[in-house]
Amino acid sequence: xxxVQSPQAVILREGEDAVxxxxxxxxxxxxxxxxxxxxxxxxxxxxxxKGGEQKGHDKISASFNEKKQQSSLYLTASQLSYSGTYFxxxxxxxxxNFVFGPGTRLSVLP
Amino acid sequence: GAVVSQHPSWVICxxxxxxxxxxxxxxxxxxxxxxxxxxxxxxxxLMATSNEGSKATYEQGVEKDKFLINHASLTLSxxxxxxxxxxxxxxxxxxxxxxxxxxxEQFFGPGTRLTVL
Numbered sequence: 001x002x003x004v005q006s007p008q009a010v011i012l013r014e015g016e017d018a019v020x021x022x023x024x025x026x027x028x029x030x031x032x033x034x035x036x037x038x039x040x041x042x043x044x045x046x047x048x049x050k051g052g053e054q055k056g057h058d059k060i061s062a063s064f065n066e067k068k069q070q071s072s073l074y075l076t077a078s079q080l081s082y083s084g085t086y087f088x089x090x091x092x093x094x095x096x097n098f099v100f101g102p103g104t105r106l107s108v109l110p
Numbered sequence: 111g112a113v114v115s116q117h118p119s120w121v122i123c124x125x126x127x128x129x130x131x132x133x134x135x136x137x138x139x140x141x142x143x144x145x146x147x148x149x150x151x152x153x154x155x156l157m158a159t160s161n162e163g164s165k166a167t168y169e170q171g172v173e174k175d176k177f178l179i180n181h182a183s184l185t186l187s188x189x190x191x192x193x194x195x196x197x198x199x200x201x202x203x204x205x206x207x208x209x210x211x212x213x214x215e216q217f218f219g220p221g222t223r224l225t226v227l
Contacts, residue, residue, distance in 0.1 A: 042154065042218045044218075089216075098156070101153065102153045
């Protein structure tokens with residue numbers, strides 16, 4: 001079952017922060033985050049496993065709330081290069097039922 | 111990160127012809143390869159999952175006889191769109207995973223844009 005992402009789209013000024021949420025109606029085993037720029041393939045950002053993981057790299061971090069069946073991606077001090085569509089992908093069980101969310105379109109303006 | 115290539119990058123064909131798209135993992139052995147289809151401004155829709163040496167598992171609503179998938183080796187999977195029609199025009203993306211799911215990410219190919227006239 002496809003996870004729900006919010007917001008659908010967001011416009012930021014360079015340097016502002018953003019949060020993208022991904023939630024599922026079913027229990028999750030893992031949440032994957034990818035970014036896709038127009039006309040290009042998705043690029044992996046990070047994976048979070050059940051157990052309440054939080055991860056980060058540079059100014060992008062994410063958390064996984066197993067109880068709430070949701071994950072949030074945090075973009076701090078946005079850069080122009082952060083523009084793109086962010087997809088979360090979820091697995092309900094180990095190695096099963098991987099499905100991408102509908103995506104969140106992020107635009108960072110100068 | 112690992113590199114996945116797709117060939118061709120784009121193809122234009124006439125209705126009724128068959129088109130083959132290759133997906134290769136260049137620097138790792140892919141236990142599993144995935145084929146996605148993406149329409150403009152939409153999410154990636156999983157079409158099928160293939161494991162080397164076994165038959166592909168197709169998602170509901172995807173015609174097995176129309177979208178033939180072969181995963182002949184740990185580095186190569188092919189998708190053949192048979193008797194293509196204009197409604198098959200789309201962006202087809204493959205991805206490859208080195209191990210089992212969970213903490214193994216998918217590495218995506220650059221995609222193939224298919225246009226059927």
